[in-house]
Amino acid sequence: MAGLGKTTLATRLYNDSYIVSYFYVRSWITISQVYHKRDLLLDMLRSVVGITDEVCVMNDNMLAQLLYRALIGRRYLIVIDDIWSSKAWDDIKICFPDDNNGSKVLLTTRFKDVALHAEPGGNPLCLRFLTEEESLDLLRRKALITPRFFDYLSLIGKSIIRKCHGLPLAIVVIAGLLKNNPERDWWLHVAESVSSYIVTSENQCISTLALSYDHLPQHLRPCFLSFGAFPEDHEIPVHKLICLWIAEGFIHLNGTNKILEDVAEDYLMDLISRSLVVVCKKGLDGSIKTCRIHDLLRDICLSKAEEINFSSNMHKYNKHSFSCSHSSTSSTKSQLSLSTSAVLAIPPSCSCYSSEVSHTFFKDVSIIWDTSKLIRSLDVSSIELFVFPDELLQLVHLRYLELRFRSGNPPECISDLRELQTLIMSSRINMVVPKNMWKMISLRHLCIKSGENPVNFSSFEEDLCEIRWLDR
Structure with missing residues (x-):
């Protein structure tokens, strides 16, 4: 199931201080449904040895050999996120030398047979849905409501999380609507609006997540829909995103003393605070360098864009x-x-x-x-x-x-x-x-x-x- 937290868990492991110090080489690649072997090899090489003009003109076999030689003898961690097929694993597994030195390859996938194909006889971690207690705690933490205020909202909170059916992504997105707002009437309104469908398929999950779009202010809607322009699981440079928003006329000053770039950054931070956009990379100064959205939320972008004719071809x-x-x-x-x-x-x-x-x-x-x-x-x-x-x-x-x-x-x-x-x-x-x-x-x-x-x-x-x- 999408949204159970596979990528979130892998990210916490990947960035753990002990993991960072233990492995000499770390690389993260995202495969998704449509992939190209050459792109995957270049992405891994970029984080291992760097990319030069000489590397760019190599064929796939040469790239695979170069990656193998770069990893051999070094303790490495390779994260392969969102892999959809056994063939994708077969295309790249030859690049990973087995030196018995503690190197690891971590896969996230929605298909157990893909995980078992990568390691026959293995015991893949199958993430479960959250319990009611875990769901309520996640809602409270993500909504940034203090325990004192949350006590008298807990009954409404339980009503909300029951309709999310333990799906972390749905809870986090709904929490974005409730963030820093302990008003009881608002919580009741959200509780009444959350889809009551049982989450047994992605389409039904989308109907729950789409609530966040329905409650977006008008000025944020085109900015959110524009994420559908980028490929699935694509890390988007924030600088480029802001320039595109300005070019498309999505950013308005409305009498403020700020420049367009600052207003666009405020728009992005608002979408991030609503848990609609995920921060991928930050600079040394803490500024956001790249971002992306979950593929289910991207589906919402595409469906809503078609629904309102935001883009007839998106x-x-x-x-x-x-x-x-x-x-x-x-x-x-x-x-x-x-x-x-x-x-x-x-x-x-x-x-x-x-x-x-x-x-x-x-x-x-x-x-x-x-x-x-x-x-x-x-x-x-x-x-x-x-x-x-x-x-x-x-x-x-x-x-x-x-x-x-x-x-x-x-x-x-x-x-x-x-x-x-x-x-x-x-x-x-x-x-x-x-x-x-x-x-x-x-x-x-x-x-x-x-x-x-x-x-x-x-x-x-x-x-x-x-x-x-x-x-x-």
């Missing part, structure tokens, strides 16, 4: 967003087709994601748009381009753009994108920023990821909220 989103054809001959022009039938579109916007073609080089790219020019957000950084696609200049309403070049510079005419707020570009070698880029009066964030040579700013202004240039 439910069609998948990792195979790109339809590409290319040839090694320079005379053949490659085509990159982006259509609303295959690419997530949040009207009037478009956001693209693909990992399958992340290391494909396109020497001459023709982008075929089967959608409106009213696109606001576009991320094609998973493809390494040789030139800046002229077709992008037609998207005059573009507010967020992320690109990756093998070499080359953005053209002078990029300043025609007057509405652009966030521009993220990366290149293997030195990149020259054209002078007239500073005429883009809406530009708020400029991030340049340069190669071995420093970025050459032919002109420099300090009008932006943020200017970043990074050496890879």
